[in-house]
Amino acid sequence: MSKEQNKSRRKQRLWRGLTALTAALLAMALTGTTIVDGFRTDIDKFLGTASTRVVTDSTDLSDIYTFASDYTSTKDLVQAIADVGERMSEEGSVLLKNNGVLPLTAEEKGKISLLGFSSYNPLRGGIMGSSLTSFSGTDADPVNFVQALTAKGFSYNTALETMYSGLQSVFQTEVQSWGGTITHTTITAPANSDGSVFTSKEPSLAQLDAADANWKNTLNDYPVMIVTIARAGSENANYTPGQAGVDPAQNLNQTDPLGLSDDERNLIQAAIDQKAENNGKVIVLLNNSSAMEIQELKDNEGIDAMLQIGLPGAYGFLGICDILDGTANPSGHLTDLYAVKNSLSPAAQNYGFLSWTNADPSLSINSAIVEAEGIYTGYKYYETRYADTVLGQGNADSAVGSVSGAWNYDNEVTYTFGYGLSYTTFEQKLESLEVDLAAKTATATVTVTNTGSVAGKDVVQLYASVPYTDYDKEHLVEKSAIQLLDFGKTAVLEPGASETVTVKADLTYLASWDSTADNAAGTKGNYILDAGTYYFTVGNGAHEAVNNVLAKQGAAVEGNAENVQTWDLEAMDTTTFAKTKNGTNVENQLADIDINYWLPGTATYLSRQDWEGTFPKTYSGLTADDRMLNIMANDNYQITSTGSDVVFGAENGLTLASLKGVSDLNDPRWSQLMDQILLEDCMIRTGFGGTSTKAIESIMSPEAIQNDGPNGIYSYPLGQYANTDKSSGDPCAIDANDPNAAYRCGVMSNETVIAQTFNKDLVEEYGKVMGNYSLWSNLPIWWGVGVNLHRLPYNARNHEYYSEDAVLSTIMGAATVRGAKAYGLIAAPKHIAFNDSEVNRTGVATFMTEQKAREGELRAAQASFEDEGALGAMTSFNRAGIYTDNAHPTLLKKIIRDEWGFKGLMSEDFIMNARYVTLKEAVINGVTMSCNTGESTMAAVSGKYAYWTVENVQNDPVLTAALKQVMTWQAYALANSNAMDGYSSSTRLVKVRTWYDWALLGCEIGFAVLTLLNLCMYFRARKKH
């Protein structure tokens, strides 16, 4: 080949290569445009851009902005949130032990030594989920422990701070992940896997000595020694019970991940030993959300005081400092019982990864949990077994489930549910108790007197003990010997002052579910009140309450019989609660979530009749039969084509804004509006609900951004969706350079602390500040009410849930919803229902009796819907029995929608597996959106769910009706929320091109031109050749 030819060929190759380059980039830009369309909402969220613009012709602002904020600036707003956060820890921290060392004197405030790495790196939120958000430069920046001490006028030992800062490599945890290593300087929870183990990170005394040989001597100048012991809370994490849950590579005499390690014990003991030299004080702070095993701390007389602080959020340490110096008097009470050995409880016998023998991971058929403990979780187990021990019945004192020998309450329980101390003392007298069965209420009048020497608040805990009859024994209805019925809290009472607290309890929570009882529907299953004597009492915790009742019954226990009121019911009542508050007949709906329904005789549920004979065994190695496997394959509704007369696409000239605030779904305008919606809209929006509820033009429904979580609206900064157009007339518009635009509201203490306040008003106030925040941030949907129960402390996600008790949970959830709803915020309870563990949560089959389901997790969510009309809900990952939660034929539709009258939007959890989404079944059950996302086209949604095509669905009368219904509920929720603020009947949504749309278009044009140019140059070179 000649030189000339070679040169020409080089040019051809050059232009060919450049053509390939630009053509490939053109292909990338074109396919990228498709991908961008599919993830537009998420991209907009990430970049802070907007792909639609709202255009309103109306000039009447009162018509546009329905909800008003209590605040006139973001500064007022964020400082109000900080104030609630501080007070939440003041009232939600629980003083467990105090020999008089607390509160500290003014002199002692200047002599603080902080021990334990968690004093400097405390948990303020979850590792994942309800995590503390990070921001700075605002009017209410987060505060850690040492910052709070400084802010509140304390002085602390900085030599220790320096020492611990040099030990970071010892206590930090590195988590390997794709894309790098994540370093945590707080303690973490074990990863969510079978056999996950906890590793103690507390530096040993030898390591402390090596870091600073003089550290103990520094304690003599700062003799108020505060030791912080922490256990993390986290979504998608799990503690394995007992020794199996402890890192085998460590030899620290730790018998449970929620128990202490020798490094923690030795540190505390070193502080105690130092008291001989410095005459100081040792105070232990428990920085945890799952009940720990702390009997040894209770027994250790060297520890002067112990304060459970939970995960205090961004401002909680300010409140904790107020408790330490007595500015605030602690008034929190435990929301969980602290057992001596958590792994001995009946619930712990069935926990973790209990695989099916015929598991099929490809269909998310993995494991099964039989909750054989029935209603006896937490204090309901320990206090009931205690009562039966006292009464000498049911083999309660057998050795089964005991620490050693015969079961004895004192050996099993460290602190009971509801327990908490104060710096003062109170006397409570139950003056009267009126039961009004027709009104379904029990009204207690309690006089509370401060009998101590300092001012403080007190909690009135109203407990009930219901009859356990021969009928119950025959029909396997279980009764707790004591149960929380309601509660109230006093104002600050000065020494000697009294207050009369009236607690009006809902008797719905006194009724028991009897699956064998006749009902008004003519079937089986009903709430009953047995004939007999009902006991009502008050007490500082469930143990005091049950002792009062036992004393009233004549037992020789330390109880106050005078503080008990009784009410007698002559005959069993099966009518008062046979209808729910909206008039719906109740009946068995969950028979199939009992394993015995599918595999008869498999499980024995714990019964008071025989604690020994019915104590749960571990149900591992279950085998699902073909019928069960078929259902667990998650394809249980066959689409039909019998024809549908459901109207879509009508032209009635309405927009969603014209139904703003219309709370009556029977208003004919609702059906007129929803007739306008297109079937395609319904199918796309249910299939691709995503993380925001997207705009629907056919009814002019706006996009509504969804947010986690229980510690506040934390998904986006305040400024991301805030209106920065001050001329718009929006009273919550912010300046473009508002320093609080960076504020991110994952700042509240975790839910356990919130519930530990036992203060409904404060919790409602929390809902209100979140409601206000949503008005300023334009974030109208909040997955912020975690109502799953603490079935066991081993669920690391307990930090996102209130308590082991359903009544406490339901009242706190309802208070939050009530506060938020007043400002148009859709506060949504989650995860409905039975998300009791993070182990195998996608697929785990959760089995229990209907009594446990209704009196447990369902009751925990009930008041939010039934009493407060919550407008949102999130379902759960797990299976209810063998059906996916979303596909269960009755759970969502018959109970939540029908019995409780829920009319709002309902999202699935973050389920990405298209088959496990069980979309068609979920829609029929009332789910309004999955969490998947994608391009808003039928092609895209059908690509995800092959059966989800217009051709398939349009002639199915059940699916078309269900689609119309769920979109009506979704539209209804939005119309009655602040998502409609800024909208009037004249509002139009206008699509706009974002900068990245222009950039993509520019790339497409540019690369197309370059490709053509390169091609031309190639052909030119080729021609020469």
Add this chain to the structure above:
Amino acid sequence: MERKKSLGLYLASVTVILALVGIIAYLINTNTNYYAKLGVDSVMLLCGILGVLLTVVYILIGLKGTPMVADILPVAASVLFMVCTMFLLNVRINSLAAVFTFENSAANMADTTSCIVAIAGCALAAIFSIIMSFFDVSKAK
């Protein structure tokens, strides 16, 4: 005319290997527990296989000479590999987000390994294909 092998041959061979690694890893991934439910994306697969075939043909033709068709093949292959990569990203991005957050577990992360390999293989095949386009498979002696 006698011809000798050129750099393009090696680049094309690497491209084919990378693309095959990507495609095989994808097929493995579609059979893992976590990703099996997502099915097989036929467009992505077709683009990948076509890209491999065109590159192989490019090698075979290119060893004999440089007809115009041999110049079209690497351009088309580059486009196909790029489309393949983008489609693969599109069908996996939701699941990757879930596995790295809410559904993070050792088993799901293990399943994700083949997904990452598939994406990396296809993306690298696209890059090598573009580089390959600047070189001939052989040249005249």
